[in-house]
Amino acid sequence: MKASGGVALAIVLALAGCAGSDRAPAAVSSVAVNEERVTIPADPFPSTYRPAPSDVTVIRGATMFDGEGGRIDGGAIRLANGRIEAIGGSDLAVPEGATVIDAAGKWVTPGIIDIHSHLGNYPSPAVAAHSDGNEMSGPLNAGVWAEHSVWPQDPGFGRALANGGVTTLQILPGSANLFGGRSVVLKNVPGRTVQEMKFPGAPYGLKMACGENPKRVYGAKGRMPTTRMGNVALDRQAWADAQNYLRKWQDYERKAKDGKAKPSDAPKRDMGLETMAAALTGDIAIHNHCYRADEMAIVIDMAKEFGYRVAAFHHAVESYKIADLLRDNGICSAMWADWWGFKMESYDAIWENVAMVENAGACAIVHSDDENGIQRLNQEASKAMAAGRRAGIAVSPEKAWTWLAINPARALGIEKQTGSLKPGKMADVVLWNGDPMSVYTRPEKVWVDGALLYDMHDPKRRRVSDFELGQPGEGM
Numbered sequence: 001m002k003a004s005g006g007v008a009l010a011i012v013l014a015l016a017g018c019a020g021s022d023r024a025p026a027a028v029s030s031v032a033v034n035e036e037r038v039t040i041p042a043d044p045f046p047s048t049y050r051p052a053p054s055d056v057t058v059i060r061g062a063t064m065f066d067g068e069g070g071r072i073d074g075g076a077i078r079l080a081n082g083r084i085e086a087i088g089g090s091d092l093a094v095p096e097g098a099t100v101i102d103a104a105g106k107w108v109t110p111g112i113i114d115i116h117s118h119l120g121n122y123p124s125p126a127v128a129a130h131s132d133g134n135e136m137s138g139p140l141n142a143g144v145w146a147e148h149s150v151w152p153q154d155p156g157f158g159r160a161l162a163n164g165g166v167t168t169l170q171i172l173p174g175s176a177n178l179f180g181g182r183s184v185v186l187k188n189v190p191g192r193t194v195q196e197m198k199f200p201g202a203p204y205g206l207k208m209a210c211g212e213n214p215k216r217v218y219g220a221k222g223r224m225p226t227t228r229m230g231n232v233a234l235d236r237q238a239w240a241d242a243q244n245y246l247r248k249w250q251d252y253e254r255k256a257k258d259g260k261a262k263p264s265d266a267p268k269r270d271m272g273l274e275t276m277a278a279a280l281t282g283d284i285a286i287h288n289h290c291y292r293a294d295e296m297a298i299v300i301d302m303a304k305e306f307g308y309r310v311a312a313f314h315h316a317v318e319s320y321k322i323a324d325l326l327r328d329n330g331i332c333s334a335m336w337a338d339w340w341g342f343k344m345e346s347y348d349a350i351w352e353n354v355a356m357v358e359n360a361g362a363c364a365i366v367h368s369d370d371e372n373g374i375q376r377l378n379q380e381a382s383k384a385m386a387a388g389r390r391a392g393i394a395v396s397p398e399k400a401w402t403w404l405a406i407n408p409a410r411a412l413g414i415e416k417q418t419g420s421l422k423p424g425k426m427a428d429v430v431l432w433n434g435d436p437m438s439v440y441t442r443p444e445k446v447w448v449d450g451a452l453l454y455d456m457h458d459p460k461r462r463r464v465s466d467f468e469l470g471q472p473g474e475g476m
Contacts, residue, residue, distance in 0.1 A: 037256040038266035040274070045147060047198035049187055051449035056080045058094045059431060062103035067110035067405030067420035071398040077108060079427040082449040086423055106444065107436050109401055110420050111167025111188075111428035114160070114374050115287075115334050115408040116314050116367035120171055120186075120194070121146055123154030124371055134174035135181065139218050139225060140238050142206060143271030144181035146171045150194045156371045158463030158475070161188045162454045163375035165430035165443040168199060170412055172207045172314075175289040176217045178225070178235055180207035182275055183287060185412055189448055190463060203413040205311070206279050208235075210290035210299060211345045232298060239306040242276035249277070285311035285413060287334075291345040293321035300329055312411045314367065317349035323360030332363035332411040337383035339373075354381075354403065355388020355395050365411060366403040377404055382437040397437045426450075 060076035064087070076092035078085045086092060094100055121133040132149035135141045150171055160166040167188050173180035183205035184198060191197040211228065219226035225234055248267040255261035278284040286303070290296045290313045303310050312332035313319065317340050319326060319333035326333060335357070340349035350356075357364040366381045368374035385400040409419025418426045427450035434441035446454040455461045464475040 036263055037253070037261075038263045040269065045145075045195060045198075047200045048193070048195040049189070049191075049198055049200055050196075051082045052189070052451035052453065054079070054082055054427070054447070054450035054452070056095050056098040057101065057447070057450070057452075058092065058098050059101045059103050059108055059429075060090060060092065062106050062108040062431070063435075064108045064421060065110075065398045065401040065405075065436075066422070067401055068422075069396075069399045069402050071396075075108070077421060077429065079429065079447060079450040082427055082451070084421055084423050084425050084427050084429070087421055101431065101445075103431060106434065107432040107441075108421070109165070109430050109432065109436060110405045110418070111430055111446065111448065112165050112377050112404045113408040113412070113419060114166050114169040114368050114377060115312065115365055115411055116369045117160075117169040117171055117374055118174065118369070119156040119160065119169065119371060119374070120150030120152065120154045121173070122371070123151045124156050134176040136176045136217055139178045139214050139223075139234055140272060141173075141177045141181055142179035142238075142273070142275040144173060145184070146173050146181060146207075147184040147194045147198070149173075150184065150186075150197075152191045152194055152197060153465040153467040155465050155468050156374070157188055157190075158465065159371075160374045161446055161448075162443065162456075162462060164377055165432070165436075165446055166374055166377065167428040167430075167446065167448050168409075168412075168414070168418060169374070170205060170287070170408075172205070172287060175207070175209040175213045178209060178214045178231055179238060179272065179276070180209060180289075182284070183207055185414065187448060189453065190465075199414060201414070201417070203283065203285055204275075204278070205285045205287045205412070206275055208286060208288045208299075210288065210295040211292065212343055213289070228295070232302065235302060236305070238276065239280075239302070239308070242273050242280055243306060245270060245273040246277040246280055279308050280306065282309065285309075285411070287312055287314055287411075289314050291315055291317050292348075293318035295345075297322060297325060300325065300331070311413075312363075312365065315346070315369065317346050317353060319362070320350060320353045320356040323357045323362045326357065327360055327362035330363075332365050332407060333357050334365040334367040334408070334411070335384075336369075336373075337366065337380040337387070351384075351387035352391045352393065354384035355391065355393040358395060358399070358403075359388070359393045363407050363411065364403050365407045367408075378432075378436045378441070379439055382439075385437065397435075400437070 057079045064072040064075040172183045185202035186197040225231045314334040316333040340346045406419040409415040431445040433444040462475040
């Protein structure tokens with residue numbers, strides 16, 4: 001894109017496209033005056049999310065898990081202007097006109113964050129016409145963006161909110177490809193467009209995949225990769241190409257800044273390499289589907305070779321074997337409580353995986369990867385906690401809640417905004433009608449940015465998407 005009329009052109013090689021982030025992408029230079037340079041839009045599909053109207057609300061008398069491992073018995077929390085305004089005990093001030101909820105015998109937690117979901121790009125009903133999660137036309141497809149497949153009408157969003165207390169979720173491309181494309185982080189709110197759901201300022205992620213899926217999909221087509229060594233060979237060549245691409249743009253930007261390069265000297269844009277280059281600069285987080293411990297170790301070495309960082313391994317059923325390695329490299333593990341054995345690479349799982357990762361001091365996350373599992377993530381965390389206890393690993397329920405709250409928030413880079421009950425954070429809050437670690441407990445009320453979006457006692461607050469209107473099971 002060229003400037004017109006000699007007007008100063010704001011630059012930029014915003015390779016990252018880190019939508020609305022307050023962290024400047026490393027590859028972005030300062031604004032130049034009286035120069036013409038090629039620009040790459042930093043945020044071509046910006047979030048248009050606006051919180052719904054909210055009241056000042058005080059919930060008191062509840063047992064509270066703060067999402068960072070803390071617990072308050074008989075606690076109170078005040079929500080105002082979309083934020084958590086204060087937390088305390090029975091003496092917490094109640095402003096005039098506030099809605100007051102007596103929560104004695106009930107629990108309050110931060111809204112659940114599912115770091116691995118395909119709602120919207122594998123929506124319900126699960127028919128071929130809706131299946132938009134895997135661009136299986138080549139193993140290296142970093143250039144596709146999950147948000148361009150998300151269907152906001154997916155009834156699964158409303159069910160995840162009402163039945164699961166999920167207020168934030170990362171939508172990922174599928175795992176057919178070594179590089180599956182960009183993820184997007186959404187607030188779980190109704191939206192006509194995906195932009196109306198996009199979490200403001202949340203960094204993008206890049207979905208990668210190890211192991212059986214890429215080699216099976218492309219091996220069946222007679223293409224590389226057909227083996228794990230083929231997986232890694234393609235990965236490394238792609239990273240080397242991304243490094244070269246990044247150097248070309250950085251070199252162009254330096255020359256343009258000094259007036260030594262014309263717009264026509266700018267390198268040709270490549271959507272896939274653009275996303276990978278942003279991962280190299282740290283503006284896009286890597287989320288790597290990887291089951292086996294040995295493969296995760298290879299990915300860690302590959303990341304060091306090319307200078308990127310893995311935020312989280314997903315489906316990491318063998319994390320318990322290398323928990324110290326994951327801890328030392330600051331990598332989270334997103335895991336199931338008891339879902340495995342459906343293929344060879346998911347064979348060597350154990351019930352205690354999550355608790356052992358936690359016990360080693362590494363970052364543990366419980367995820368769903370499933371439109372039904374996302375409605376019961378509290379129970380999944382409870383099962384993982386119980387398995388740890390049976391093995392002699394004492395995990396408290398308030399500690400186990402970090403697996404659904406602050407830990408996924410940190411892996412997504414949104415921990416300063418949500419993921420725990422701290423004053424100043426978004427008022428993403430769930431009131432449970434009992435102990436949230438019990439199978440008998442359900443969300444009673446759910447707030448997103450302080451707006452009450454679900455109330456089990458108010459049918460009018462049950463979300464019904466346009467697609468569901470008039471359909472059997474509407475709003476169930």
